[in-house]
Amino acid sequence: MTIPAMVVRVKQKRIAELISHGKRLDERELDEYRKVQLEAGVIERAEGSARIRLGKTEVMVGIKIETGEPFPDVPNEGVLTVNAELVPLASPTFEPGPPDENSIELARIVDRGIRESKAIALEKLCITPQKKVFVVFVDIYVLNHDGNLIDASAMAALAALLNTKMFNYEMKEGEIQIKPGYTQLPIVNHPVAVTFAKINDKVVVDPWLEEEQVMDARLTITMDKDGKVCAVQKGGYGYFSKEQILEAAKIAKEKSEELRKILVKS
Amino acid sequence: MINLSTFYEKRQLVLPGDLIAEGDYIAGDNTYKEGDKIYATRIGLVDYDNRRIYVVALKSFYIPSVGDTVIGKIIEVGMSSWTVDINAPYLATLRASDVLDRPFKPTKDELPSIFDVNELIIAKIVSYDRTCDPLLTVREPGMGKISRGQIIEITPTKIPRVIGKKGSMVNMIKDETGCQITIGQNGLVLINGKTPEDERIAIMAIRKIEEEAHTTGLTNRITEMIRRKKKEE
Amino acid sequence: MAKKSPEKLINKKDVRVDGRKLNELRPVKLEVGILSNADGSAYIEQGKNKILAAVYGPKELHPKHLALPDRALLHCRYHMAPFSVQERKSPAPSRREIELSKVIREALEPSIFAEYYPRTSIDVFIEVLQADGGTRCAGITVASLALADAGIPMRDLISACAAGKVEGHLVLDLTDTEDKAGEADLPLAFMPNFNAITLLQMDGKLTSDEFEQAVNMAVEGCRQISTLQKEALKVRYVVKEAVEE
Numbered sequence: 001m002t003i004p005a006m007v008v009r010v011k012q013k014r015i016a017e018l019i020s021h022g023k024r025l026d027e028r029e030l031d032e033y034r035k036v037q038l039e040a041g042v043i044e045r046a047e048g049s050a051r052i053r054l055g056k057t058e059v060m061v062g063i064k065i066e067t068g069e070p071f072p073d074v075p076n077e078g079v080l081t082v083n084a085e086l087v088p089l090a091s092p093t094f095e096p097g098p099p100d101e102n103s104i105e106l107a108r109i110v111d112r113g114i115r116e117s118k119a120i121a122l123e124k125l126c127i128t129p130q131k132k133v134f135v136v137f138v139d140i141y142v143l144n145h146d147g148n149l150i151d152a153s154a155m156a157a158l159a160a161l162l163n164t165k166m167f168n169y170e171m172k173e174g175e176i177q178i179k180p181g182y183t184q185l186p187i188v189n190h191p192v193a194v195t196f197a198k199i200n201d202k203v204v205v206d207p208w209l210e211e212e213q214v215m216d217a218r219l220t221i222t223m224d225k226d227g228k229v230c231a232v233q234k235g236g237y238g239y240f241s242k243e244q245i246l247e248a249a250k251i252a253k254e255k256s257e258e259l260r261k262i263l264v265k266s
Numbered sequence: 267m268i269n270l271s272t273f274y275e276k277r278q279l280v281l282p283g284d285l286i287a288e289g290d291y292i293a294g295d296n297t298y299k300e301g302d303k304i305y306a307t308r309i310g311l312v313d314y315d316n317r318r319i320y321v322v323a324l325k326s327f328y329i330p331s332v333g334d335t336v337i338g339k340i341i342e343v344g345m346s347s348w349t350v351d352i353n354a355p356y357l358a359t360l361r362a363s364d365v366l367d368r369p370f371k372p373t374k375d376e377l378p379s380i381f382d383v384n385e386l387i388i389a390k391i392v393s394y395d396r397t398c399d400p401l402l403t404v405r406e407p408g409m410g411k412i413s414r415g416q417i418i419e420i421t422p423t424k425i426p427r428v429i430g431k432k433g434s435m436v437n438m439i440k441d442e443t444g445c446q447i448t449i450g451q452n453g454l455v456l457i458n459g460k461t462p463e464d465e466r467i468a469i470m471a472i473r474k475i476e477e478e479a480h481t482t483g484l485t486n487r488i489t490e491m492i493r494r495k496k497k498e499e
Numbered sequence: 500m501a502k503k504s505p506e507k508l509i510n511k512k513d514v515r516v517d518g519r520k521l522n523e524l525r526p527v528k529l530e531v532g533i534l535s536n537a538d539g540s541a542y543i544e545q546g547k548n549k550i551l552a553a554v555y556g557p558k559e560l561h562p563k564h565l566a567l568p569d570r571a572l573l574h575c576r577y578h579m580a581p582f583s584v585q586e587r588k589s590p591a592p593s594r595r596e597i598e599l600s601k602v603i604r605e606a607l608e609p610s611i612f613a614e615y616y617p618r619t620s621i622d623v624f625i626e627v628l629q630a631d632g633g634t635r636c637a638g639i640t641v642a643s644l645a646l647a648d649a650g651i652p653m654r655d656l657i658s659a660c661a662a663g664k665v666e667g668h669l670v671l672d673l674t675d676t677e678d679k680a681g682e683a684d685l686p687l688a689f690m691p692n693f694n695a696i697t698l699l700q701m702d703g704k705l706t707s708d709e710f711e712q713a714v715n716m717a718v719e720g721c722r723q724i725s726t727l728q729k730e731a732l733k734v735r736y737v738v739k740e741a742v743e744e
Contacts, residue, residue: 099594101597101598101600101601102601104594104597104598104601105598105601105602107594108594108595108598112702115702116702116703116704117704217605219699224704227706227707228704228705228706228707229701229704229705229706229707229710230701230702230703230704230705231701231702232685232699232700232701232710233602233699233700233701234602234605234696234697234698234699234700235601235602235605236605237604237605237608237609238609239609239690239693239695239696239697240695240696240699241694241695241696242694242696242714242715242718245696245699245714246710246711246714249707249710249711250707253707279733279736279737281647281656281729281732281733282647282652282653282654282655282656283653283654283655283656283691283692285692296652298612298652298654300654300692300693305654305655305692307612307652307653307654308647308650308652308653309647309648309650309732309736323650324736325539325648325649325650325736326650327538327557327649327650355556355557355558355559355616355619356559356618356619357559396617397568397617399559
């Protein structure tokens with residue numbers, strides 16, 4: 001065992017002990033988020049982008065808009081696709097290679113939040129019904145992993161979408177002709193994910209890395225701007241009681257409103 | 267007033283997670299205690315021994331125990347040891363020093379000529395704990411390579427029944443069928459008879475014990491069955 | 500492929516297309532110990548779902564550096580056969596299958612005494628032979644039986660069931676059609692002895708009240724499935740009384 005690993009072990013015990021007394025090592029309340037710093041439009045080459053710092057966790061999301069074929073069962077709607085990369089520089093535990101189960105799960109949770117809340121007005125992204133639609137690529141790039149990648153990624157994704165501009169166009173003889181000017185990507189809902197960790201039978205919000213290493217299980221509840229639950233995901237090899245889940249849903253409503261204010265003010 | 271309640275009678279079937287008892291009991295084999303509740307961890311027949319509650323598992327696998335006689339298969343020949351499959355979650359190691367009576371001299375061909383891959387051996391477990399794989403020895407009488415006979419596999423939890431009290435069951439089968447029978451605690455049984463028919467009858471007897479292990483009067487029934495089968499020959 | 504005309508999925512008398520009440524499970528058939536090579540196995544039919552689960556292990560894990568020093572590693576593979584769905588599915592693992600393999604593993608993990616078998620692996624294989632909605636739940640239900648059949652010591656059986664919202668009603672155990680057309684789907688796995696929810700996912704839109712009701716409904720469904728699981732084990736392990744020949 002290396003010295004840092006030993007330090008972590010002792011610290012982990014401390015974290016768990018403190019939490020059973022209702023306190024956290026970084027002095028946050030059990031239902032308090034770390035500081036959120038948001039920068040939108042950081043990548044000019046992308047149609048939309050945002051970079052978020054949640055405590056020391058750092059995630060960048062880039063949005064690219066292309067054209068493509070619609071799905072056969074929704075021929076008049078644009079397509080949303082979300083991908084996440086846990087790039088090796090973000091953490092000593094990330095290995096290069098194809099997406100593993102963690103990055104796939106992360107992408108799918110963020111995707112469900114956006115998709116189920118119908119945040120993007122996909123029906124407005126139709127170019128030629130059944131043939132051509134806009135495809136929105138949401139690429140999540142984790143730059144530094146210090147816990148709670150889900151909430152950070154979901155926030156960055158929403159901020160990036162709100163920042164996304166599509167080129168104006170007109171159809172001439174079945175071909176797309178680009179016109180000057182831009183239109184905002186039509187965003188009609190603002191899903192926000194709130195993630196909880198269960199440690200020593202207590203439930204805390206926004207776990208940082210060392211809390212994640214001690215937690216029994218994780219619960220993410222995504223709510224839309226009307227306070228409706230649009231996505232839920234339990235993770236980790238432990239469990240929650242029904243009471244803990246319903247309590248978390250109440251806290252998630254409060255927290256998602258708080259976070260939404262930060263994301264939507266621009 | 268301490269609350270003592272049991273919810274199953276002796277020899278009743280319990281399933282994983284079934285609440286067997288509540289109160290000042292001790293959690294025995296195949297059970298666990300949570301608070302003052304005792305639950306089953308495996309499918310099996312519940313039994314009580316004073317305050318100790320345990321379950322005789324109907325389905326489980328062999329976990330090595332020091333002192334056990336086991337039958338194993340060589341799966342790898344190394345530089346100075348063999349890797350042996352003993353039908354357990356862990357592979358066992360047999361070192362050359364636990365085979366030979368003289369100091370081991372590392373010559374290339376020596377090890378495979380003693381035991382080669384796929385050969386079967388009777389061995390004894392000399393050490394085993396949570397941190398390392400079981401270690402075997404064959405330096406005891408009756409141990410070593412198996413050159414002839416038939417091997418059958420039965421659920422390890424039934425082995426005690428096949429042996430019987432002080433060997434009464436297995437000795438009876440040996441006497442009645444004239445077969446040599448070596449029992450591995452890991453669920454493998456070696457049968458060596460004078461004729462294939464004798465071996466077949468012994469195998470039938472052991473299978474029947476496996477099926478009816480939980481019943482009474484088994485020794486008599488098996489004896490009768492063997493005698494009947496022999497007459498039919 | 501002709502598109503079906505949008506008929507109602509639930510009629511005025513609160514009866515669903517397949518004749519079920521809102522809180523009624525599909526017919527379930529369970530069989531334990533049907534594969535001879537696997538250490539444990541089980542099969543489920545739930546409505547049109549046909550799913551097989553097999554368990555191998557505990558066995559020593561190689562390469563050794565991947566093994567855990569103090570417990571067994573649980574591997575889970577949820578996979579759909581190419582012919583299991585309406586349009587042939589490629590045999591290569593999809594992102595959905597990879598995510599489901601993870602959440603199913605995390606649903607089963609709390610039930611097994613992994614700490615009894617350090618440095619080993621326990622492999623769970625779930626094969627969906629025919630799919631009609633709720634396959635991850637049926638998969639968990641049958642995998643839990645396969646683990647018990649393999650003789651792996653467990654704290655409790657885990658049962659799973661989904662609830663959801665269709666045409667404004669909260670319903671139990673959605674079919675694929677109901678899931679696709681409905682407003683929400685909430686799969687849940689439950690471990691009764693600890694009042695523990697080991698799998699919880701949801702997609703769709705539910706108010707906080709509906710969320711609570713759906714969770715309660717799914718837990719109720721799990722309790723019913725749990726009873727069926729125990730019956731199936733009893734049938735398999737029925738202990739025969741001595742038979743005189």
